[in-house]
Amino acid sequence: EAATQVILDGMQWLGLTADEGPFYQTRRMDRYREVLDQFLADGHAYHCYCTKEELAEMRSRQEAAKQKPRYDGTCRHGRQPRPGVDPVVRFKNPVEGTVVVQDVIHGNVVFENTELDDLIIARSDGTPTYNFCVVVDDWDMKITHVIRGDDHLNNTPRQINMLKALGASVPAYAHVPMILGTDGAKLSKRHGAVSVLQYKEEGYLPEALLNYLVRLGWSHGDQEVFSMEEMQRLFDIKDVNKSASAFNPDKLLWLNQQHIMRATPQRLAQYLKPQLAALGVEAADDAKLAAVAKAQAERAKTLKEMAQNSVFFFKDLDGYDEKAAKKNLTAESAPVLAAVRERLAAMQDWSAAAIHGAINEVATAFDLGLGKVAQPIRVAVSGTSVSPPIDVTLEVLGRNSVLERLGAAIEVARAA
RNA sequence: GCUCCCAUCGUCUAGAGGCCUAGGACACAGCCCUCUCAAGGCUGGUACGAGGGUUCGAAUCCCUCUGGGAGCGCCA
Numbered sequence: 001e002a003a004t005q006v007i008l009d010g011m012q013w014l015g016l017t018a019d020e021g022p023f024y025q026t027r028r029m030d031r032y033r034e035v036l037d038q039f040l041a042d043g044h045a046y047h048c049y050c051t052k053e054e055l056a057e058m059r060s061r062q063e064a065a066k067q068k069p070r071y072d073g074t075c076r077h078g079r080q081p082r083p084g085v086d087p088v089v090r091f092k093n094p095v096e097g098t099v100v101v102q103d104v105i106h107g108n109v110v111f112e113n114t115e116l117d118d119l120i121i122a123r124s125d126g127t128p129t130y131n132f133c134v135v136v137d138d139w140d141m142k143i144t145h146v147i148r149g150d151d152h153l154n155n156t157p158r159q160i161n162m163l164k165a166l167g168a169s170v171p172a173y174a175h176v177p178m179i180l181g182t183d184g185a186k187l188s189k190r191h192g193a194v195s196v197l198q199y200k201e202e203g204y205l206p207e208a209l210l211n212y213l214v215r216l217g218w219s220h221g222d223q224e225v226f227s228m229e230e231m232q233r234l235f236d237i238k239d240v241n242k243s244a245s246a247f248n249p250d251k252l253l254w255l256n257q258q259h260i261m262r263a264t265p266q267r268l269a270q271y272l273k274p275q276l277a278a279l280g281v282e283a284a285d286d287a288k289l290a291a292v293a294k295a296q297a298e299r300a301k302t303l304k305e306m307a308q309n310s311v312f313f314f315k316d317l318d319g320y321d322e323k324a325a326k327k328n329l330t331a332e333s334a335p336v337l338a339a340v341r342e343r344l345a346a347m348q349d350w351s352a353a354a355i356h357g358a359i360n361e362v363a364t365a366f367d368l369g370l371g372k373v374a375q376p377i378r379v380a381v382s383g384t385s386v387s388p389p390i391d392v393t394l395e396v397l398g399r400n401s402v403l404e405r406l407g408a409a410i411e412v413a414r415a416a
Numbered sequence: 417g418c419u420c421c422c423a424u425c426g427u428c429u430a431g432a433g434g435c436c437u438a439g440g441a442c443a444c445a446g447c448c449c450u451c452u453c454a455a456g457g458c459u460g461g462u463a464c465g466a467g468g469g470u471u472c473g474a475a476u477c478c479c480u481c482u483g484g485g486a487g488c489g490c491c492a
Contacts, residue, residue, distance in 0.1 A: 052490070059489095068418040068488055088490055106421070115419055115488090123490040130492045154420055154487035177422080178485075184427095186485075212428090215441090219429055222440040241422095241429085244485065248427050251442040261455075299454040309453090324452095359451085374451035386453045 010196035014206045015228065023141075025133050032128040035136050035166070036089060036121065044165040045121060047087035048075040070117035089122035091132070091162055099157035104174040105240050106150075111157040119158055135159050139168040147237060150175035150244075174237050177217050177244045184246050203275055203304030205263065207231075208256040217241040225258045257301045268293035268303070275307035281314050288313070291396045295388035309386070313397060317383045317405060324385040325412065333376040334413035336366055340377060341406040350399050356391040380409030 008022065025032075039045035048071075050058075059069045076092065094113045101109040121132035128136075138146065138159075153175045163170050180186055199209050207228050214231050215224065218240050226234065260268065269289035276283045283289050292313050293306070300306035320329065329337075343358040363373045374390040381402055387393045394402050 048490095055490090063417070066417040070418095070488070109420070111420075117488085120490055125490080127490090129490075134492095149486090150421065151486050157420095175421085180485080182427085184484075215428065217428090219440095222430075224428090224441050243422050245429090246427060248442065251428065254442055257455090296454095298456090363451090369451080371451045378452060382452095384452090388453085390451060 006195055006197060013200050014196060014210055023137070025137070028133075028137070029127070031140065032133055032136055033126075036128060036132075039091070039121070039165070040089065043092065045089050045091050046076060046078070046118075047081070048090045048118075048120070049079055049082045049085045049087050050074055051085060068115070071119075073118060076118060086124035088120045088124050090118040091121045091158075091165070093118050093158065093161055099160050101153065101156045101160065101173055102170075103153070104145075104172055104237055105177075105242060106153070106175060109153065109156075113157075113161075116158055116161070121162075131155060131158060132162065135162040135166070135168075138171060139163065139166055143171045145172045145174060145237075147174045147176060149178050150242075151178060174240070176237075176240055177242060179213075179216060180244050180246045182247055182249065201304075203271070203302030203306070204252070204256050205259045205271070205303070208252070208259040211259065212252045212255050216245045217243070225255065225262070227262070253301045257298075260300060260303070260306070261297050263297070265290040265294035265297070268297065268306075271303045272307055272310070275303045276310065276314065278304075279307055279311060281307075281311055283314050288396065295392045295396055299388065312382045312384075312387075317408075319383065320379060320409075320412070321384045324379045324383075326416075328376040328379040328385070329409055329413040330376075330416050331413065333372075334410055334416075336362060336368065336373055337376055337380060337406055337410045337413060339365065340373065341403060341410065344394070344399070344406070345403055347399075350395065352389075352391040352395040355394045359390065376409070376413070377406070381405045 004022075011017070036045065040047075050071075055071070058072060062069045071090070075087075075090070081087070093116045097113050099111045099113060099116075101111070103109055119131060120129055122128050137143070156173060156175075160170055178186070196209065200206075210228070210231060211226050214226065214235060218235065220226075220234050223230075266286075269286060269292075272289055272293050273283055292310050296306045296310055300309065339362045340359060343362060344355065347354055347358060359373055359377070360370065363370050366373070375385065377390055378387050378393070379385060381387075381393060381397055388396075397405075
């Protein structure tokens with residue numbers, strides 16, 4: 001239950017919505033049983049009484065002889081039921097000829113039927129197996145395109161044979177290349193594979209993840225950044241490459257930033273809010289949230305990072321970064337900060353432009369470069385040496401907080 | 417082992433015989449811009465796995481090898 005919910009939630013977050021379903025194979029058992037009986041009745045399948053032990057022995061014999069392990073067909077031509085053995089059901093695969101998988105990506109892939117054996121389609125307890133269930137599903141649901149990882153290419157000829165036995169039409173197949181880990185090795189649970197929801201938690205935008213994924217094995221000229229709309233309009237499964245690709249977290253990060261810069265502040269605010277909440281910061285003011293998001297957009301690779309760097313906008317400072325304070329909150333900067341505070345306190349129009357003007361005037365009055373003035377202010381209001389442009393930072397922070405924090409910083413600077 | 421798939425910078429890719437002294441992007445380095453950090457701009461290095469063919473000409477077509485991946489379950 002929990003596992004399926006993760007998949008469903010992940011799809012929803014990515015905006016990959018379905019027209020119908022989901023369908024559960026566990027609820028279609030009667031139908032599979034029906035087709036199984038049909039196969040048995042018309043001779044496309046048979047009961048196999050070979051035991052697991054016998055099969056294991058056969059397998060090790062074949063492996064020792066450097067052969068491909070496969071069922072030898074002992075029960076294929078009829079065998080008396082054996083007491084104490086619950087039979088499995090095997091599909092009677094054609095013994096000669098070839099199966100051609102007409103793949104949208106790989107072209108025609110030819111398999112010899114002699115390479116295929118009679119696969120088990122129902123276990124000894126009567127339950128159907130995966131390769132059989134999907135065939136029945138594809139048939140019943142009139143599937144036109146089967147798009148999946150190319151690790152399934154080898155399963156396809158068996159499925160086509162079953163489809164043909166059913167008299168069903170064969171869908172178009174597209175076997176897309178796999179995504180490998182950073183080191184080119186297969187992605188596995190303990191090696192880089194994570195739930196898509198983990199990217200949500202880490203502050204990625206769904207369109208960024210999708211954009212990254214869509215460019216793996218596919219391209220459109222030199223374009224790197226695609227909006228959701230562009231992806232839908234431009235992507236065509238026929239243009240997908242055949243070769244596997246390695247996952248590159250750096251590029252995903254870059255793309256995420258690109259999409260953050262392109263997103264509206266309102267939408268960023270919606271994602272930023274829970275990220276701040278995770279840091280224990282309550283941000284109730286949506287307008288302020290959007291203003292912060294706008295100011296931080298081009299300096300955050302993830303929403304999580306943005307939240308971390310934006311805490312000071314919403315919460316009182318609990319101290320200064322030591323190095324930053326030592327360098328900027330000094331006896332020399334104290335009068336400068338005081339002058340800035342005085343001017344800001346007297347300002348009518350609390351806007352970035354007006355703030356910028358005021359700071360410039362102070363810099364001129366003290367015959368200092370802008371940096372010598374801005375940096376102490378930055379430390380005073382943010383506690384660190386990094387923030388959005390100082391005028392924007394002060395505007396968003398609001399007059400009360402700014403004056404209060406400047407006051408506190410002046411005390412510290414004087415004492416230095 | 418057998419069968420199938422794949423093969424251009426470290427990575428993602430462009431390239432469908434001459435436009436390729438191989439283009440773009442991420443990352444990296446340097447410079448510019450600059451109130452910090454970024455963003456942005458400019459510059460730089462690094463690739464057609466190897467060997468045979470075909471052709472006037474091959475990254476592009478063919479073959480072999482090599483390398484990587486997948487499948488070969490009473491798993492999905």
